[in-house]
Amino acid sequence: MNMTPPKFAQPLKVLVVEDNPIDRRIIETMLQESSSPVALLKSTETLAGAFQLLGQHAFDVVILDLNLPDSEGKDTLRSLSSKYPQVTIVINTGAYEDELGLHTLSYGAQDFLVKGKYTAYVLHKALYYALERKRLERELTAAYQRLQETQAQLLQMEKMKVVGALASGIAHEIKNPLASISYGATYLHEQIHSSDAKIQSVLANIKEAVCKANGIVTDLLNFAGATSLHKGPENLNEIIEKSLALIHYELDKKHIQVVKRTDQGIPPVHIDRNRIEQVLINLMLNAIQASPPGGTLELKTYCQGITEGFCTRYNLDKAGFGAGTTVIICDVEDNGTGILPEHLQKVFEPFFTTKHASGGIGLGLSVTKSIMDNHNGIVAIENITDHSGVRARLVFQPCQ
Ligand SMILES: Nc1ncnc2c1ncn2[C@@H]1O[C@H](COP(=O)(O)OP(=O)(O)O)[C@@H](O)[C@H]1O
Ligand SMILES: [Mg+2]
Structure with a gap:
């Protein structure tokens, strides 16, 4: 046959x-x-x-x-x-x-x-x-591998939910005693007209420590999404100015040069002003901390019609982020150390930090991501390819 x-x-x-x-x-x-x-x-x-x-x-x-x-x-x-x-x-x-x-x-x-x-x-x-x-x-x-990766991601998300719930419970409990300590220290500061510089310095240290602890607790609450947002139409350029004013001491200390390439014609965005200010401060502080003395901090705002490639690159599968949408972008760029490839995946994990020695606690970017998620926005961290340093990119939808 x-x-x-x-x-x-x-x-x-x-x-x-x-x-x-x-x-x-x-x-x-x-x-x-x-x-x-x-x-x-x-x-x-x-x-x-x-x-x-x-x-x-x-x-x-x-x-x-x-x-x-x-x-x-x-x-x-x-x-x-x-x-x-x-x-x-x-x-x-x-x-x-x-x-x-x-x-x-x-x-x-x-x-x-x-x-x-x-x-x-x-x-x-x-x-x-x-x-x-x-x-x-x-x-x-390959399918089995993808399945395992998805399972690991789901597990991580579940863990994060538990951490979030626990953190917000604990944070509320801590905030009250912290407030008492802060009032107490202020009261003593007013009552004790001591010329003893040591007493004054101890009181100042207590207040500073309470302030730092309170900041961390607030970060945790924001991360857990336990605080409500007050959104309104805002001008991103104004929020950048305000954030810069708040960190001018850090900028001056390291002689960082600020280069602004902001488009004054961008439309308003529907955001909680204070939260986005916190996001910008987190990103700017990271940029300053990674920069050499005399480094450059570049801030950009602009509108952009997004392409398929842009959607894939930033995983923009959220509603309203399809190709063709015009978005408002804010880039915070530095010429610092950059991020090791094996760390890039981890920077949004709570408590991931490479700054243990200088007191970093690794909440800045996880809080930033949580805030951007609550604004239906995107935050991406990437190494800049044509020079050393990092670009932190925020993508917002314009007001409807
Ligand atoms: N602009 C940057 N340049 C270099 N590394 C960065 C930058 N931004 C973030 N990172 C890395 O991401 C980590 C996490 O950042 P973050 O969540 O803000 O926590 P922290 O600043 O307390 O370490 C940092 O420890 C650092 O390793
Ligand atoms: Mg930080």
């Missing part, structure tokens, strides 16, 4: 590993005389030879005899499939090894042939199905 063998998507690159010259000849002839052209056909008698050839060429499929001069049985397959997991393997077994052939499928081969019992048609069919199986195996592995 003359059956047409299946057609391959492209000419195959085949490696035949077979120490019996007759068996090898049979396979080579069947492949060479086939109607499906073979792009590359190499053979070797040993496993060592197979490794050498696999290192030199990208074969699609290996036809493998298990009993070779330098390796026996299942070990041959195990060594090959563990060293070259991406290659498709079709076992070529002796008739008495039929049983062994079946078992080998579970050791990483995709099909098996029994010597002396196959025709050119059967050989091609085996290669065709083996390649298909390998392709599906690869797709399955």
